[in-house]
Amino acid sequence: MYFQQKHVRDFVDKYKHRARLLISCPDQPGIVAAVTTFLHEQGANIVESNQYSTDPEGGMFFLRIEFDAPNIRDRQEEIEKKFATIAQRFAMDWKFSLHTHIKKVAIFVSKEEHCLLELLWEWQAGELLADFTLVISNHEQMRETVESFGIPYYYVPVTKETKQEAEAKQIELLKQYDVDVIVLARYMQILSPRFVSMFPARIINIHHSFLPAFIGARPYEQAYRRGVKLIGATSHYVTDDLDEGPIIEQDVERVDHKHHIEDLKRVGRIIEKTVLVRALKWHLEDRVIIHENKTIVFK
Template identity: 60%
Template structure:
């Protein structure tokens, strides 16, 4: 496996040098799309892709994601953001305007099992996931060689209930040092404290080895086998202080039978976990996921 090389990154940035995104949500009312479209036209921007959704046309929330091309976007972006503020205020929007070529600074947390980490690194290496993977943090040493072979810094920080606050203080220091914008829990088998989660709202993506809301918490495959389920699955979601109950981004399932014992369920499950987490991360990085309370709108 080789890392995303400089030539690949250069091609990506050249291709998307003038590509931007507007992502917003607000109370639904007439005129939102017209106002945003007119704004882009006035700034000589051409709409490439547009997705919208209203949770309730009468009184619900409106969600909009637009990709656009705009000449000299890098130079214009600060003035475009300033010019958009009156529209954001008029419609009481939560909004952001970003450059596609500006990669998200990302940290991956992992414990012993490497399958989700490997899937993310493969997708990153192939250019399917475009992110600036700044570091990998782990409470075990097992994945060090995999990570360091790609030139990615690896940090081993032991974590247990007795030293959780100390461990998280060290983790937060590193996250701040690298200006991390996204944290991916790639089978990181530790519960995060309320303080850690509060410091990173809707910026922590987890993979849970169950089709939530079934089998929340530990040992879901063992409990699924005891229950005699015929389907197993995996769920990727944003982390909140309610264990495994954050807004769901992506899920998938696979059929199983009474012939499949726990080890076989885990083998099948690992494949589902890998693909579900990779898709969720990709959609987040592309600003396709908008949080609506404890739900998400995903423009896939």
């Protein structure tokens, strides 16, 4: 825990003058010029800029900028008020955020530990700059592991009869800890539409399949019966449509006829944990913009 706290302190000290700006709007000439001129007028120095247009004529434009500006933490509200005029002129959806804002993360997990452990190890090593505030599980066996990292662990059992009551308890805990993002690290329960609606674009799932193939339960068994030559995993935002939310990251590994179901699962577990960590990292760094049911990811 000490090492993770030191990583955060060093990060905050190093980037105390840095902020991010994310923009999506109808594409037209002059957007980049207006934004960069505004930042220059605020004394900002742009250190990273990424942009994408679906179509320069009538499409959507997306922009992510990181910049350094003196005393940005004290000036954020002032800068946002000034920028609102430009945002209105270009019909922008936009967000300023401090580079040093450490998002609060809740992890949901069931019995399988590989994704949870990868998250905890990356967090401890300082590769995931986040505040892992709590872990919620419908099983008890991960408690000792999680608490050894100094993270509170809550056992909330779920059955068909108690699902509504269990979700009410989970929501209460998430509000208590003021959570910014929820990570489903192989949490083998379907969240209700009510739960999902309370955390739009703030729930990240890992599905042990290269979606849209083999959605739902037991995808490795489905893949084995189909005789796949590639096995994969998909991390996506959760929506009411099962396993059909905006995809953040995917990866695959080649397999062949010699691989049985357990082999596919073994290969898949490696892919799952790396894909989930990447997706969470990009979310934490405000590198993901959702457009319709797709994502623009500025890596």
